[in-house]
Amino acid sequence: MPHTDYDVVIAGGGMVGASLALSLYVHSGGKLRVLVVESFALPPLAESGVPAYRPSFDARATALSFGSQQIYQELGVWSLLNEHLSTISQVHVSDRGHFGSVLMTAESQGWQALGYVVENMWLGNVLLNHLRQHTNIEFLSPAKVSGIQIADGYANLTILDGEASRDITSQLVAVADGAESGLRAQLGISATVADYHQVAVIANVATERPHNGCAFERFTERGPLALLPLVNDGSGESRSALVWTFPENMAEEVMAWSESEFLAELQRNFGYRLGRLQKVGQRASFPLQLMQADEQVRRQVVVLGNAAHSLHPVAGQGFNLALRDVDCLSRMLAMAQREGRDLGSLGLLQGYVASQEVDQRVTTAFSDQLTGIFSNRQPVLSVVRNLGLLLLDVTPAAKSRFVARAAGIMPGSSAESW
Template sequence: MGQTAANKSQYDVVIAGGGMVGASLALQLCHHSQQQLRILVVESFPIAKSHTAEAPLYNPSFDARSTALSYSSQLILEPLGVWPLLSKYAAAINSIHVSERRRLGSTMMKPGDVDWPALGCVIENAWLGNVLLNALREKDTIDFLAPASVKHISPQQQGVTLMVEQNGSEKTVAAQLAIIADGANSNLREQLGINARVHSYQQTALIANVSFTKAHQGCAYERFTDQGPMALLPLSDSELSQPRAALVWSLPNDQAATLSECDEAEFLKTLQQRFGHRQGEFIRVGDRSGYPLKLVEAEEQVRSGIVVMGNAAHSLHPVAGQGFNLALRDSARLTQLLVAASQQNRALGDLGLLQQYQQQQQFDQQKTIRFSDQLPGLFTRNQFPLSVLRSIGLGFWIFFRR
């Protein structure tokens, strides 16, 4: 990684946010441009100065959650050279079982249905983030400032200028293009006057890793209950060689609070009642965290010299596991257009170019957002035939948006 960021003031692309979206976008731009683009990544959380991929470190940008990657996301990441390390602790999704509690409608999908080696995989965010950051450090054309923050973005006739603060001092950098990838509660998005539509689901996603007695054999579960949907995503075995999975359980706020605070035995008992015995007995739960569920959509994603991406552009309900997968597809499309523009000596912040990106991704974004938003409500009806059709239809959607 370039070590002279403090002395540089001119970049092709500055990415505000070094989380999974910002890091993966930087790697795509670097790789597909054959390291011809000068890139700066600014991350607000401190990053260890040296660490190895063999000892992943926890970082607040990559919290205790896990990410379900679709097979198409794997294809985006593979050319970047990070997949051998990512796959080391990835759990393959060999099947997807979709069901509705106390209903007969269900479906099972397997890789053979689509002629793929796997339907996707699940990777803990701490590991995913560490691998991406290590890859960034190896690129001479990518500079990384952390902890640091972009305090202000000023559009110019050509490109933008950014005020970057680090260690109490400020510096101004110029870029053809600024990428805002600082999360759903983006300060930069708000500062630029880009409004966001926010819809609260009045629910909390309860996140925890759980262990059980039966081997999961790579099966991911999407189960719909009268209290809210839950997902159980396969993980690599624990240090005790126990089968384990990442639980994402959407619940009314008060129930989520109760289950976050109750003792382990009470939590496992309740989970067993709601999920059933397909994985045998639940025997252990790790730290439990709650995340208020809301849909956030930026009313603008592009301006001259500016692109809003990731959760800053669209933060989705986690039931279909599509948030990061959609962001990867967005970044792949943007990378394709930016690299082509660079080769044609076209300004990377050209509004027409950025509008082309938004137009090309509009269908994918709208379909994915609407599906993730409407899916939980579809499972509140009680007609049996619709229950069967819902489950079958869901199976063909989850993890397969390309």
């Protein structure tokens, strides 16, 4: 096995890339030489060891499943993350204009929480600050991997660092540069895309009543919407993160609504479970697709996160699935390093794909089918859907399985007993 500059180079220092770097460090006991290449400048390193928390009404957030909490607990950062996140103690699922609904609670599962909502900036800063305290994890930022050539037993990477260009070698390259991955395309890895013909509009909303840790999934005639509880930003307002889907031909219209028009339409669709909707922050929209890379591994290459699979956001499964991929891969790489094996061998990487195949398939199907069922407004399907919600609400075993699936816990896993 040829000598290389690094064991693993991670192209992309976002939440997935940073999580991978930390997981590799923990599971290898700091033995792996890791380089993270990120195109954006890193935030200043906190001298106290704890990054500054800067509250903002418009901060974007991610839902972490119960299973993801367990992963971050093992990686040693959960106590820091926990300082500024909101606990999901219950989830209310309903269908506007119909009788079916279901309430899922952490208490009924015997859990402390069904999940958590964390602001992306806080999660990213905690991970990066924690990583940069370890000398064998290096960062290049702002910089990018501009080329990859696969040789016999290693990858040769060209990195643009400011005005300079340099070549480095690594046993493995982890491509984690997002759904529109330039590196994936450069490698000639195609992707299968199913277009939902929908757009997601995201924003934060201030409500009259406190959310009390309740997340809402609401299905409307135009598409599903989700409201996730957010931590108080210091203003005293109760905030929730909104993800609202619309047919793609409504994108410009929705983004052009005034604040009062947007709030009125959201109130009409969501109802008054949180009282009057008082304020909406900056809105953003993006088209919705189910994207899956046709290859997740090649010799010396692995594709992760949204570059590997991008799911509908309303079901809240995408990042949690990526984190489970990261956990599985880093454990396998750490074991291979201890055994002196090539970290980029095709057999090893195919073993990772095989280990995650069921989780990826089931999670993708769960997200896709849930979206399809609740986006279809055919009268017969509406009746069946709402009968299903009623049945789910009165059948403890079925509800428990549904909750576990949404929490990222596979049937039969030891995590079911948590």
